[in-house]
Amino acid sequence: MSSHATPDPYASPIAFGQRMQILRERRGMTRQVLAGLLGKSPDWVKSVEAGRMQAPGLEMVYRIAEALRVRELADLTGHGEHTVNLFAGPGHPRLGAVREAIEQLALGTPTSPPPTPAHLAARLEVAWAARHKAPDHRDKIGALLPGLIRDAQLAVQHAETPSDWRAAQAVLAETYSLAQFFLAYQPDASLLWRVAERSMVAARQSGDPHAIGVSAWLLAQAHRDTGPSHYDAADDITAQAIEYLEPLLPDADDEVLAVAGALQFEAGYTAARRGATATAWSRWDTAREMAERLPESYYHPITSFSQAIMGAHAVTVAVELHQGAESVRQAARAEATTIPSRPRRARHRIEEARGYHLDAQPDVALATLEKAHEAAPETIRYNGYARGIILEACESKVTARRRRASELAVEMGLLAA
Structure with a gap:
């Protein structure tokens, strides 16, 4: 050498x-x-x-x-x-039950007729609503997931007609998508990968454009969050999904249009991780134009794609590009917009805090993380970036900052009281 x-x-x-x-x-x-x-x-x-x-x-x-x-x-x-996984949060108390449901083979004849895809879709709608409204959203969906997973698997296995089978596959794909949100940043990466891949397989079997788009969106995220060696795979997935959806967009309903917009932003997110400034902002701009084609009050229940989310997405791009001043500027522009989902609002606050941290405003960053904790404690507790900012502030030589950070760390369970 x-x-x-x-x-x-x-x-x-x-x-x-x-x-x-x-x-x-x-x-x-x-x-x-x-x-x-x-x-x-x-x-x-x-x-x-x-x-x-x-x-x-x-x-x-x-x-x-x-x-x-x-x-x-x-x-x-x-x-x-x-060896310590920096981005994995603590294991949730309901993780074991969710893992068991995912790993169960569900063989044999059911003792009662499996629920219909329409019934399961209604239960999923309740689960997504609980995720968006509850501060303890992981606990809520963790309680619902085992039954949903088992019933969705049974619906696929015992569907009586091809159309029922495809509809059941679409519901199963969305159930696995919900599971991915629960499993994110928990200490079982192999289980998350299994769920992401199963979701994509079920979506393709369904032939449903919305299910395919959502599963591709989440699978690309799994690759992106694994690190630079997976960025090419993330880009390939988003590119293929966008190419598949593009011919459908002129006549697409709001759900499909929203997923296509979410995929455009996802491509921009990965570009920002790469440090590709022009591509990242160009993709964000394309996504914004697609969001403007949606009704002003529309909010996609899975990807959060909407007009309301674009300000938060701009903060994320700036933060990932390590543009501290631009992150703060975008945060100020996004402040007037209310994100209806509590966990997504908390995630936005964390991204804002990262921006303030980059811009050497540690006290504003802490105040912003307090807002994230108020919106959804289970979001900030499992976020590695938030934990890093707080634990660093716990070592600050500024007494007031150190005390404030320590109190938040105790509330989050990072430090003993």
Whole structure:
């Protein structure tokens, strides 16, 4: 190997600073950008990378890992025994029952007639409404999912006509989509992947454009959130789904149009993760134009796509591009818009907080996370970005900020009272 080649951080126990530099350069990130994300100076970053100072404390290591999109602390520290998934929240008490329902084969003859697809669709509508309205939305849908999963599987297996079978497959795909929202950021990535793939298979079997679009949207998210090595797969999925839906759009109903818009934004989200500024904003603009074709009061129950969500999406693009000042500007523009879903509103507040954090406004970031907690505690509790900002503030030298962050951390269950 050439002496100028980038060393592999996994090949030998390289010092922390060297690993940090290797991972930073692989992301194409300058010292100035990393320093800005960490609230440090470029000289501080250079000193750590050169080994002129000791590796920072755990909370700063956490922040470095987040900034570099390192999913395991071991990738950065070199200590395998300290492997910690940075983006996984705690396991929900209902996770075991949901897992059991997903893994159950549901073989044999049912003791009573399986519910019809129409009946299951009505139950799903109740479940989505509960998710949007409840602050403890994971608990609500976690209670409903086991029965929905089992009944949807039975409906597919015992459908008596081809049309009933396709309708049951569409309901099963949407049930798995609901399960994906429950499983997100929980410590069972393999289960989430299984659900995402099953949803896509069921959607294709159904032939229903809406089901196919939703399943593709969620499968692309699963790839995007896995990291840079999956960005190409995420782009391929969104591109194929958009190409499939495009001929249908002139005569499409609001649901299909909304899913197509959500896919356009999803492509922009992945572009922002890549740092492709022009593509990210272009996709956002296309999605905005599609949102304007929907009624002003319309809100898609699964993707949240609507006119109301576009301001929140603009904040996300700016944050993912590490544009702190632009994130704050977009947050101010989006402030007047009310997002009807509590968990989606909380997610937007978290994205705003990330923007304020990037813009070196830690107290505003904390205040914004308090609003997220008020909207939906279970959203912020499972969000790695929110936890990182709060735990960093818990180490602040500013007494009032440290106290405020510690109180929020205790409420979220991150710290003992």
